[in-house]
Amino acid sequence: MRTAFAKTLLILAKKDKRIMLLTGDLGYSVFEEFQRECPKQYINCGVAEQNMTGVAAGLALEGYRPCIYSIIPFISMRNFEQIRNDICYQNLNVKIVGVGSGFTYGPYGHTHHALEDIGILRTISNIVIMAPGDPVEAELATKAAFSYKGPVYIRLGRNGEPVIHTKKPKFTIGRGIVIKDGTDATIIATSNMLDSAVKVAQGVMKSVRLISMPTIKPIDAELVRDSIHKTRAIVTIEEHSIIGGLGSAVAEVIAESGGGIPFQRIAVPDRFTKTIGTQEFMREANGLGIEQIVKKIENI
Amino acid sequence: MTYNFSEIAATVRRDIIRMCYEAQSAHLGGSLSCVEILVALYWRVMHIDPKRPDDPNRDRLFFSKAHDVKALYAVLGNRGFFPKEWFFGYEKDCGHLAGHAVRGIVPGVEISAGSLGHGLSMAAGAAFALKKRTMNDEQRTVNNYPRVFTILSDGECDEGSVWEAALFAAHHKLDNLIAVIDYNKLQAYGRIKDVLNLEPLTKKWEAFCWSAREVDGHDLKKLTTILLATPFVKGKPSVIIAHTIKGFGGPKRLIEQVSSQYKPPTEEEYRELIG
Numbered sequence: 001m002r003t004a005f006a007k008t009l010l011i012l013a014k015k016d017k018r019i020m021l022l023t024g025d026l027g028y029s030v031f032e033e034f035q036r037e038c039p040k041q042y043i044n045c046g047v048a049e050q051n052m053t054g055v056a057a058g059l060a061l062e063g064y065r066p067c068i069y070s071i072i073p074f075i076s077m078r079n080f081e082q083i084r085n086d087i088c089y090q091n092l093n094v095k096i097v098g099v100g101s102g103f104t105y106g107p108y109g110h111t112h113h114a115l116e117d118i119g120i121l122r123t124i125s126n127i128v129i130m131a132p133g134d135p136v137e138a139e140l141a142t143k144a145a146f147s148y149k150g151p152v153y154i155r156l157g158r159n160g161e162p163v164i165h166t167k168k169p170k171f172t173i174g175r176g177i178v179i180k181d182g183t184d185a186t187i188i189a190t191s192n193m194l195d196s197a198v199k200v201a202q203g204v205m206k207s208v209r210l211i212s213m214p215t216i217k218p219i220d221a222e223l224v225r226d227s228i229h230k231t232r233a234i235v236t237i238e239e240h241s242i243i244g245g246l247g248s249a250v251a252e253v254i255a256e257s258g259g260g261i262p263f264q265r266i267a268v269p270d271r272f273t274k275t276i277g278t279q280e281f282m283r284e285a286n287g288l289g290i291e292q293i294v295k296k297i298e299n300i
Numbered sequence: 301m302t303y304n305f306s307e308i309a310a311t312v313r314r315d316i317i318r319m320c321y322e323a324q325s326a327h328l329g330g331s332l333s334c335v336e337i338l339v340a341l342y343w344r345v346m347h348i349d350p351k352r353p354d355d356p357n358r359d360r361l362f363f364s365k366a367h368d369v370k371a372l373y374a375v376l377g378n379r380g381f382f383p384k385e386w387f388f389g390y391e392k393d394c395g396h397l398a399g400h401a402v403r404g405i406v407p408g409v410e411i412s413a414g415s416l417g418h419g420l421s422m423a424a425g426a427a428f429a430l431k432k433r434t435m436n437d438e439q440r441t442v443n444n445y446p447r448v449f450t451i452l453s454d455g456e457c458d459e460g461s462v463w464e465a466a467l468f469a470a471h472h473k474l475d476n477l478i479a480v481i482d483y484n485k486l487q488a489y490g491r492i493k494d495v496l497n498l499e500p501l502t503k504k505w506e507a508f509c510w511s512a513r514e515v516d517g518h519d520l521k522k523l524t525t526i527l528l529a530t531p532f533v534k535g536k537p538s539v540i541i542a543h544t545i546k547g548f549g550g551p552k553r554l555i556e557q558v559s560s561q562y563k564p565p566t567e568e569e570y571r572e573l574i575g
Binding site for chain 1: 403404410411412413414415417418420421422423424425426427428429430432433460461464465467468471472
């Protein structure tokens, strides 16, 4: 996803000199080509995310289209107030790009885990939140973000996620993508759990409607309501805290729809995991392994 | 046009006191301490046209100590950016003038602010953009980039983000960025030297590779001279440490007192000051 983002950004930046890439001293082996090709559109702001976010707001006030980049906690929490006041309050055209969704940086410990970003950013007005699920969605989300005028947060995984979409799907901000249809249960997945969700859908003994939800805000309420009518249960899957993320956004739609339906959020429990380990290990430790999810869905 | 500077400052001060009294609002002291800084900027130093607040070639003022926005409103209103009747809507239901500046509602207000430590970063970003833009503009020379002025409070310099921005501005040689610090020596709940000492403040900025000058922040003539002399050094951002008195020209009871951050004038004080 990271490479897809960097490649797409470079293509866009070559065509539009107003695009500026600001990084918080990260991007080794990602932005070298960008630096070579568009040196005047690149600023390494140093390890100073609050200032980087304010500087991006200042650039946007003067008509530039900045994109700020770092690891998710440092680009969503350290600078949270700058995102709220400088960017969203003034509704400025700044793109906020975070890498390392969920347990991507599993072994590094919880400082580097990205489990609350969607939850906290979702509360801010004016912001669009996108969490692409594979490199194809990452490319489409990047393009969509830069053709949209206003604040956008893009939650990226790492490098090397498998391609899920063999054909480029129709991609619109605020719209989910139905990957396959079914009648028993709807599985809605986002971000780097899309690949697992595909495997889960194949593994359960049920007729599954599988939806990729690359935009969390605004949530595709219409598609959620449609799934209430067309299937008998809804399950959300995400590598994010069980509080505030995709599951919460979908739950809000279901609760206000008037149509009761069996529903389960599959996400990271509300606790700091005591052990550390690879992404696969951390998923198992938090009930997000493929077999664990299959079992949960079979029991609904 | 020639102006009577001290008369303008006196009018601005009266408007601030009136807004504060009518709304029974806080933040009188810091509003009164930056009057001369704003008057010098808006009447003598900045290239601005009140009729064209969005002119791309204007100088910008990013008012970072936004809690003292009464002073900015009084200056903008008197300078002709909006009708002075708007003053009556300060901090009132449905009024135009919020207790912290909001961009897009009041002509001449460049940024929404209110939380300290945000303005300098935004000003640095804008200064960077303006330098970059004008470098490609053959009409312009190196000496007439639009400038970005920003006014910070002294207490604001407690915020780490101010110093992140200071590093950034110096690194990128933003000599079209000019910060003025309203150094009235009092922060919200005590004296600067007792709460979190900033001294040696000028040396700190110099150590961050800014060119720094100190000035009597109530002397309009000296302020104007020093503001017109920016950038002090080509290739460096400039900072002016303006030594001021919190509550200057306000009720005697509140001058150089922490209470000037919270208390509006009494009816008696108001009558005496406004006449």
